Amino acid sequence: MNTPLPDVPEVRVVGLPQLTAGFDLVQRLDLGMHLKVHGALEPMVGERLADLAEAVSLSGRGGAGFPFAKKLRAVAKSAIRRGVRPVVVVNGSEGEPACRKDTVLMCRAPHLILDGALLAAEALGARLLAIAVTRDSTEASLREALSERGLSDRRGRGLRVRVVRTPERMVSGEASAVISAVNGGPSLPAGRKVRASDSGVGGAPTLLSNAETFAQLAIATRLGAQRYGNTGLMDEPGTVMLTVSGSVARPTVLEVPVGVPLRYVMELCGAPPLPQAVLSGGYHGAWIDGLTAQGAIISKKAMATAGGALGAGAILPIGPETCPLGESLRVANWLAAETAGQCGPCKLGLPAAAAGLSEVLGGGGPTSLEALRQVTQAVRGRGACKHPDGSVRFLQSTLKAFTDDLAAHVLGGGCGRPTQGVLPLPAPGYEEEGIPSGEKLAVDWTLCKGHGLCAGVVPELIRMGPDGYPTLADAAVPMHLRANAQRAVRRCPELALRLEAAPAEQAPASRKALPRGQS
Missing domain, CATH: 3.40.50.11540 (NADH-ubiquinone oxidoreductase 51kDa subunit)
Incomplete structure (x- = not known):
């Protein structure tokens, strides 16, 4: 959607x-x-x-x-x-x-x-x-x-x-x-x-x-x-601006006094009466489960106590009709594509984390879940800016908030719900180096012999599994890694690796490139 x-x-x-x-x-x-x-x-x-x-x-x-x-x-x-x-x-x-x-x-x-x-x-x-x-x-x-x-x-x-x-x-x-x-x-x-x-x-x-x-x-x-202090709370006076989207009838920007119930804010925007969960603070924020959100209020301290974050004021409830892990994967892929490419935790760690979540959703089992947890722990606190930490916060919150859905994907055939794309992402329209290219890597397993050359060329997207064969993300290849992905395809001695068009929902979230530093 x-x-x-x-x-x-x-x-x-x-x-x-x-x-x-x-x-x-x-x-x-x-x-x-x-x-x-x-x-x-x-x-x-x-x-x-x-x-x-x-x-x-x-x-x-x-x-x-x-x-x-x-x-x-x-x-x-x-x-x-x-x-x-x-x-x-x-x-x-x-x-x-x-x-x-x-x-x-x-x-x-x-x-x-x-x-x-x-x-x-x-x-x-x-x-x-x-x-x-x-x-x-x-x-x-x-x-x-x-x-x-x-x-x-x-x-x-x-x-x-x-x-x-x-x-x-x-x-x-x-x-x-x-x-x-x-x-x-x-x-x-x-x-x-x-x-x-x-x-x-x-x-x-x-x-x-x-x-x-x-x-x-x-x-x-x-x-x-x-x-000014007559509005809001004693320790957090005044009003706050919020952007409410996700599973709502109408995306809305609201000005509300600090201390207003979160439930009331969502009702004003046409959110479900009892959402699965509410993403608070935006895509560097954290999930609040639906029941906890019913008793939360809009304030920095209260949102943190509820397990969320006020952050930049983004509130995104999701309804029961969509797969929360699929929604989170879409965001994880976008966050990975937004890397500045200046440090390993961002350039390598975030694509690996997105690939790990994709493997979990694809039925990778407990091994893939443990690998995802290890990747997120390795990224945390090591980035050159706040983007890796914020992205990992979102991923770790996802794993904590949706344990039942996680179990259904890890141990069974999934939760049975489609991913409806209710969390907003940029519209198609431009290509920039951090944006998905619209292609993904695929392996012909009848030809692959496990040489591992591809993992050495593009470790951001491919890594060797415990069985000695490559594992790779079922996600779009970022533009800034497309040349490396093509090189990995050319270097495969068995001709088992190829680039193919990504599914429609993983097509490039592209936007018109804007001049940097122009006044």
């Missing part, structure tokens, strides 16, 4: 709107309507701004959840120590197929994001504000908003503002990948642990946070800590 989410899905609000105020009046708040709805914003000195962010417990809304006040103070301290002007970066690189909340804000309330970013830039004395985006819609909206304010990247101005386009890839939203793009390089993680607050854009201390975080800062500045 796989219907990708639209750029701007339906938007709903529970309680009084804050970030989404004015959405009932117009499709997009231009500067005039923005000021009518929200009012003017007074500047605030750095320490007062940090105190406010601390008082409202403002943390990053992009998934990591790092306290914003700590970031702000760290950047200010580093800038003062080094005697350089810092840089502010809005991370709008929403490359995950299940997330649209930042896209909605950038398309419909761009000035609210700019308010927060300009507030931080003025408090820090920054001379450059960069905004990273992944889509035509968000780029057009933000460029129009900057034009309405008279802001540009021209030299000689007090504050230069630059819009940077990044590819719509999972790894493009990683902090160091965004900084690389702003610097004019590829949108790839740096592969080394360097704090942006010490050295970011152009080597300067850099304050980087996602679009919703800056919008929340603008709301908190207008309301003040006390009024």
Whole structure:
């Protein structure tokens, strides 16, 4: 099925709107309507701004959840120590197929994001504000908003503002990948642990946070800590933006007060009364079983207690009519294809993990399940960026959440349900090096003699089994491994290996390649 989410899905609000105020009046708040709805914003000195962010417990809304006040103070301290002007970066690189909340804000309330970013830039004395985006819609909206304010990247101005386009890839939203793009390089993680607050854009201390975080800062500045805290929970005040998709009647972006029951959020979007499970936090998140989800509430602590994660605010229930392991395999294959190809755990480990899950679903037995567990353990904590860890978190959560289905596939003939493709993935349309090629490797077992040359050429896709014969994933070959796969086919002395078209549901999830680091 796989219907990708639209750029701007339906938007709903529970309680009084804050970030989404004015959405009932117009499709997009231009500067005039923005000021009518929200009012003017007074500047605030750095320490007062940090105190406010601390008082409202403002943390990053992009998934990591790092306290914003700590970031702000760290950047200010580093800038003062080094005697350089810092840089502010809005991370709008929403490359995950299940997330649209930042896209909605950038398309419909761009000035609210700019308010927060300009507030931080003025408090820090920054001379450059960069905004990273992944889509035509968000780029057009933000460029129009900057034009309405008279802001540009021209030299000689007090504050230069630059819009940077990044590819719509999972790894493009990683902090160091965004900084690389702003610097004019590829949108790839740096592969080394360097704090942006010490050295970011152009080597300067850099304050980087996602679009919703800056919008929340603008709301908190207008309301003040006390009024902001009247909504939500004592330890997690305010509202949160969610993207709800999966087995729902209509994919929706919602603004809800922290503390709203998860069950109510799903009911608003037409989810099944009792879903099998709910994927929380997106494709780097974790599954919450259906019964536990009925009693969970929307908050970082509560979601973690329930075994899930709030993360980037993606909520994806799945109904009883689809195979949860088949759904997870589709996501695992996509995550493997999203590798930056810069480290072994990502380049080799994630395809091996996806292949292992495919073998389990194909009736590989307890041996294949144990091999999958070993692969995920080997990948964890060893990647150059957060993508391998996030992907392994998803896979390990899948194995833990669906034990009955796992047993049916491992010990029997499967669960008997089709994979309906309810978890959204990108639409066909482009080919990029991390994207499946539309082909898969196949073996003619009547010819194979177990020489093992193929496993040496393309170990990402083929490994030798305990019986001395190759085992390989029933999954599409990623574009960046296609040449190696062709080489493995040519090197097979028995002519037993071939490339063939992948099944339709494994056809390339391709998208139009976007220029990296282009402003």
